[in-house]
Amino acid sequence: MVARAPHEPQSDVSSCDPHAYGGGDTVTHPRPQPSQLLAYLSKRAGVVPVVDGNLEEFQNAPSTALGDHSLYALWEADALYLAANVVDDRLDVSIATRDGDLWTEDSLEVFIDPERDRGSRMTGGDRQFVVNARGTQLDTDGAGAAWDGEWRAAVSPTATGYTVELGIPWSTLGIDPEAGASYGFSFAVNDKDGSAQTQMLWGGADSGFRVPDNWGTLTLSADPVAERLAITGHTAKDVTDSIAFIEWSLNDAADGFVEYGPTAAYGSRTPGESGFLSFHRQRLTNLSPATAYFYRINSSSEAGASASATGTFNTKPIN
Ligand SMILES: [Ca+2]
Ligand SMILES: [Ca+2]
Ligand SMILES: [Ca+2]
Numbered sequence: 001m002v003a004r005a006p007h008e009p010q011s012d013v014s015s016c017d018p019h020a021y022g023g024g025d026t027v028t029h030p031r032p033q034p035s036q037l038l039a040y041l042s043k044r045a046g047v048v049p050v051v052d053g054n055l056e057e058f059q060n061a062p063s064t065a066l067g068d069h070s071l072y073a074l075w076e077a078d079a080l081y082l083a084a085n086v087v088d089d090r091l092d093v094s095i096a097t098r099d100g101d102l103w104t105e106d107s108l109e110v111f112i113d114p115e116r117d118r119g120s121r122m123t124g125g126d127r128q129f130v131v132n133a134r135g136t137q138l139d140t141d142g143a144g145a146a147w148d149g150e151w152r153a154a155v156s157p158t159a160t161g162y163t164v165e166l167g168i169p170w171s172t173l174g175i176d177p178e179a180g181a182s183y184g185f186s187f188a189v190n191d192k193d194g195s196a197q198t199q200m201l202w203g204g205a206d207s208g209f210r211v212p213d214n215w216g217t218l219t220l221s222a223d224p225v226a227e228r229l230a231i232t233g234h235t236a237k238d239v240t241d242s243i244a245f246i247e248w249s250l251n252d253a254a255d256g257f258v259e260y261g262p263t264a265a266y267g268s269r270t271p272g273e274s275g276f277l278s279f280h281r282q283r284l285t286n287l288s289p290a291t292a293y294f295y296r297i298n299s300s301s302e303a304g305a306s307a308s309a310t311g312t313f314n315t316k317p318i319n
Helices: none
Strands: 026-028 036-041 063-066 069-075 079-087 107-113 127-132 137-140 152-158 161-169 182-193 196-201 216-224 231-237 244-261 277-284 292-301 304-307 311-314
Touching: 036 063, 063 182, 079 107, 079 182, 107 161, 127 152, 127 161, 231 292, 231 311, 277 292
Parallel strands: 026 196, 036 069, 036 216
Antiparallel strands: 063 069, 069 079, 079 161, 107 127, 107 182, 127 137, 152 161, 182 196, 182 216, 231 244, 244 277, 244 292, 292 304, 292 311
16 A cells, blocks of 8 residues: 555545655644745845855845745846745665655755745646755646656755755746845655654645645745845054054954954954944954954944954064
């Protein structure tokens, strides 16, 4: 007997439906769950996201949670970019063949209903994209896995599980994107740990992964993602036997302070500034003469916080 996946529609399932086979023994549907996700324009970040499993581009992107997992979204004219940080303490994954039964392993699933016409089962334009923790891809439409879209996926292992990054061209979805538009959307995380399988679906629906009626929405925002705050240069200036000035520049207005001391543990810090500036010059006082000092700059703005690498300078001997 073939076990039916617990997230499969209970009727009217075509035999080529990739979720018709293989079953998990645990289904988790946490409530309440958010069911709306914004996608910011990626443009202001200056670069289109690189689909490499490194989620740096998504640092300031809108996100939504599914248990311990997080999903991030950005968009631009050509494609939708999604990224997930999946928490999984045991990676159990082996399938390397496209359109294999990836939902039986550690994997991420994304569902999109371009027309947002919902329904009790996937039809025509509805799409499912699955990536397992080794980067193998599965894609389906309402008829099953025979449909192959043009999309990219990359996976990287992390200390707590793995990251997934997806680039899905709008042309693959049949969507002409515009700010303010919303589409049916959901995602799921499958966790295999030995013989145990857990499946979590965003939106908290009680049944039916491939049921657009249960999905939430993805809305394209006109807002650009905030640029990551970057310290673009720093240096020690005007160093004497007892004082030094630390200067640094930023790509945006931010506050800032300097940690410093005779060891890499620093030990002292400047009081910081109340204003938001893109250039800073702060004075370090009561330094010892002829001593090597370590310093690190800390700045923060609405886009987040950044710290510099450790810098060094030597105070002068007393004349
Ligand atoms: Ca990336
Ligand atoms: Ca396919
Ligand atoms: Ca696992």
